[in-house]
Amino acid sequence: MKLYDSRRAPNPRRVRWFMAEKGIENIEVIDVDLFKGEHREAGYLAKTGAANVPALEIDDDLTITESLAICRYLESLYSEPNMFGRDPRETAVIEMWTRRAEMLLATPLMMTVRHSHPALAALETQVPEVAENNRGSATKALKFFDRRLGESPFIAAERVTIADIVAAISFDFAKMARFAIPEEFENLIRWRTEMLDRPAAKAGV
Amino acid sequence: MKLYDSRRAPNPRRVRWFMAEKGIENIEVIDVDLFKGEHREAGYLAKTGAANVPALEIDDDLTITESLAICRYLESLYSEPNMFGRDPRETAVIEMWTRRAEMLLATPLMMTVRHSHPALAALETQVPEVAENNRGSATKALKFFDRRLGESPFIAAERVTIADIVAAISFDFAKMARFAIPEEFENLIRWRTEMLDRPAAKAGV
Numbered sequence: 567m568k569l570y571d572s573r574r575a576p577n578p579r580r581v582r583w584f585m586a587e588k589g590i591e592n593i594e595v596i597d598v599d600l601f602k603g604e605h606r607e608a609g610y611l612a613k614t615g616a617a618n619v620p621a622l623e624i625d626d627d628l629t630i631t632e633s634l635a636i637c638r639y640l641e642s643l644y645s646e647p648n649m650f651g652r653d654p655r656e657t658a659v660i661e662m663w664t665r666r667a668e669m670l671l672a673t674p675l676m677m678t679v680r681h682s683h684p685a686l687a688a689l690e691t692q693v694p695e696v697a698e699n700n701r702g703s704a705t706k707a708l709k710f711f712d713r714r715l716g717e718s719p720f721i722a723a724e725r726v727t728i729a730d731i732v733a734a735i736s737f738d739f740a741k742m743a744r745f746a747i748p749e750e751f752e753n754l755i756r757w758r759t760e761m762l763d764r765p766a767a768k769a770g771v
Numbered sequence: 772m773k774l775y776d777s778r779r780a781p782n783p784r785r786v787r788w789f790m791a792e793k794g795i796e797n798i799e800v801i802d803v804d805l806f807k808g809e810h811r812e813a814g815y816l817a818k819t820g821a822a823n824v825p826a827l828e829i830d831d832d833l834t835i836t837e838s839l840a841i842c843r844y845l846e847s848l849y850s851e852p853n854m855f856g857r858d859p860r861e862t863a864v865i866e867m868w869t870r871r872a873e874m875l876l877a878t879p880l881m882m883t884v885r886h887s888h889p890a891l892a893a894l895e896t897q898v899p900e901v902a903e904n905n906r907g908s909a910t911k912a913l914k915f916f917d918r919r920l921g922e923s924p925f926i927a928a929e930r931v932t933i934a935d936i937v938a939a940i941s942f943d944f945a946k947m948a949r950f951a952i953p954e955e956f957e958n959l960i961r962w963r964t965e966m967l968d969r970p971a972a973k974a975g976v
Binding site: 615616624628630631632634635636638639642643654655657658659661662665666669673693695696699710714 | 833835859870901
């Protein structure tokens, strides 16, 4: 298997972090330079079908994109530590929180950066109102996640799951838009510090 | 089990459609009136933890939100017809396409409607630039899905999967923003007609 990766984008980092939590080291990692447009080259598109990173080449017949599809597939091969749930009930709770992290934090924070950071003007027709609207959406979600993290050590379970990886990376990426978690959200700050202290947080950063 | 549903929103329809494909009829369906704010009432929030529909009350201890988490959980109980994949490889492909349908179509089309339809001004501080930007994103994705549907009868597999349900409902909801698939996208139009002709497409519509 081969992982097509990029150090500059948030979604490939999800896979690197996930692999590091599981100690997966036997997958070849190939860097794709987004600013050189390598993700739009014919050879890459013939494999992936879409100009996206990350992508996992499973074999000659199948390459998949989408960070969460890649991580769930890897979990089927490398089961421990479990990150997606051990039974249907736990899987449902983790998927619910992963989607909340994606829809309420990761997507709006990514859009905030894409529509406001000067370095990304080459990749996006930037609209200031879109950046501001998304910043507002993410800000509104902080209270919700802070409350959750006052009740639970991690977002979806008593242990780190894929939901935590999605959320932690979104806050890290949002530094590019000068988005910071205000100090009043003590539970979020506590959780974020714990997440960034994990060895896997440094994978490819 | 009980399903908290709303006829007016697109995401609850995913669960109704999914249940109809599987012939699930023994789950009590309770209507939540979003315009009366029933999803924000204390009793509802105590169960779901979030002001969202749909929600599935699994038992006294667990209610989950998020349409796809609910559908995947239901698939663990009602396995046929399979909608999420029969093995890790197929599950990965279906999840990849479901996420593409969600990120490239469902989310931008939902944002287009929420930020432009007069009836939704009560639920959203509408920003015209956000509506236009999302309309543009969804329009750009049509070619991608049309090409895919020229190669495959359905979006993710040779059969209907959850990816098709997500995409088909997003186009139906987008009629509220006068968003239509242009006739040049023949494969998309062919697929959409087939999807809307399925008996399950009428579930609760």
